[in-house]
Amino acid sequence: MSSSSSSPPSDSSSSPPKLPLKPIPGDYGLPFFGPIKDRYNYFYNQGRDEFFKTRIQNYNSTVFRTNMPPGSFIASNPKVIALLDAMSFPILFDTSKVEKRDVLDGTYMPSTDFTGGYRVCAYLDPSEPNHDALKRFFFSLLASRHHKFIPLFQSHLSDVFLNLEAQISKDGKADFNTLSDEMSFKFVFSLFCGQNPSTNTSVGSKGPNLVALWLAPQLAPQITLGSPKVLSFAEDILLHTFTYPAFLVQSTYKKLYDAFYESAASVLDEAEGSFGIPRDEACHNLVFLACFNAFGGMKLLFPALIKWVGSAGEDLHRQLRNEIRSVVKENDGNVTFLALDKMTLTKSVVYEALRIEPPVPFQYGKAKEDIVIQSHDAAFEIKKGEMIFGYQPFATKDPKIFENPEEFVGHRFVGEGEKLLKYVYWSNGRETDDPTVDNKQCAGRDLVLLVSRLMLVEFFLRYDTCTVDVTTVSFGSSVTFKTLTKAS
Template structure:
């Protein structure tokens, strides 16, 4: 390897450094200041930390691009300590944590399943949304956070599986799936969150296997060499509950948060949408809405981190220079910081959807684990539902702008301290008052 230099930073003593950085990240500094302080301390956008495990952290867009653009980094995660308790995934590792055919074949199956369900998506989304809008309009004040979670889970299950299931049970499982740290103790007490989650998980998997659509799903799975019914049901449970539900509800909440805070943008989108196709949610796609959704994703990415392991010695190019990365070292890209990189996105602190009128800016948006403009592939780690999620975000935003009026009770804020699965979503309950359904042609409340 040509000698440049090693990334600065503290690797720490085994165990002790990891513990210190984890406590600092989770509780003391919080996620944003944790990285900001190390950026300032080392004067570099690339540095090392024992957080999670010995890791090289990349915070600028140029360095993170190595995870997408070069062969020497592979994204293999493994089923380690930072993933759910195995009983909550049916003692079957979700395919996202696998490598080779154990990752690629299930992902090809997911692509095929999405294509199989594609024609029903607009009708199911419209049906579920119409049910929930009546429910929301009938209430005085309500917590939209919880309602968006329920709506999202209900829609995902009814679209993918043609299944109606208790959404509260599924939300309990997957909203907390990474925080059951003491599950080996909690399993002995039936009233604990973990024990309830485990019971509900068993019910959920059985409901999937008994769903009317499951035989058709199995036919698709068999074409990819996957024939174990229990295995498929458990993978589908994780796909719908973890990947689809958690990602979508974060995105939907952030769309609500930004629209609630930006009356000027909301009004401008309303005018453009009514000129384009009054009442239509899925076609034609209005570029201004796509630009708004992209800016939401830039400022509030549902996926914060992406990891890669060097399979050979490599020189990492970054905004702070070139760094030697040794074979076997782990690189962690911090997506929120890459999206705040002024070299990639000028004036990054301001909310400017119009920045995505520029194709160069669109090509730099990272969503969800790769560059947004590139198609997902079976061998990469980009979510197979990436493009479906953007389609749904466009439809949800269109409905909010053209069909409803509402007022949030408290100003919208995002958490820059506490890291969680919902960190991309606004803080609090998103309490709403005065939710009304508008006359879609005249724009008046009904």
């Protein structure tokens, strides 16, 4: 059976046929109580996916009105129009029609006190002057370190494998997440600052914990701790009713900021001299880019990648190791950009992991004008000023686009399957588009793809196969290696 639908429908970017204009179904419930009811259903009574599935079924529509957490108190207006299919979702990438100002975290925005008093680039709309300068700075920073990507990641990753092997030898199992987090922070800090944070800064080995402490109060309104239902009321009060003040983590953030400020002097010189960005503002943006965007993304991405590949079984493992080892052998034993580009299955597996479990599941935007969007079945008018919400895992598992959408299919994007890449949205844009200063697509999109492929390449150069245990946690998955079979 083919791994994809044979003839995916067109979308709004390719002039789809006119569909009947229908009113957007759904409502927001009673003032004050409606958002609370939706929040309890979302976190406790139904759970995230079931919350959306039941509404799709009830309204017979993948576009509808609802409230999104955290709702009242934290968010001044929790009302959104939800887009839960691959056709309507891309309107969120069109910055000529949708404003992306202060919508990174959804219907609320953490205080700028968490970021030194600045609205960092992630919260800016491309129409704002600072966005252009900051994103060009990011592009320049990544381009100047292009030659370091592969050797630096390889060196840090080798420590992960040695520690995994030691843990399995000692305990019969090994926790991947903790080792992956340590490696990811060291890699990101070393890449941007040119130093190992564990040995050359006051941060030491505490980097991942410091980042987690800094992020926790900002992201608390979006999470549940998985508490028993009898404790849901207490958890809801604790996490979803009031915002946490930044002073609670001020000393934590200062340690991160000082480490970057001292270690990235040349980077900040460039920001100031070439892009006209004040040094302090540049450093706060660098901390956010490195810790929230890069490290935070890897913290979710790498366990998800290993979860899906590790659970896929020996057949996929055999195919991956054969491709990887063959290409590397043909390249005189070297892992290079050109060699990585030849590994079609490896690339497809990374895309499939990003499709089935995108590291950032939510997208938001506010309509800049009255716009008409289309799902597969109908057209809907969204009024200027209305908040639009997209739940990416439903859009990228749209059964009208992908066959067996809930199944991890490693070869999904090989050959003719490459045509489906325009429906992979993990980077806040289509996989077939490129990040620019005029859009909100991830500036480090290509780096993320590269290190994900490198993770698989280095793994299957070293091991033939593995077995893993996976548990779901507040954000993402926790992966434990049970066995690692060294390359024969």
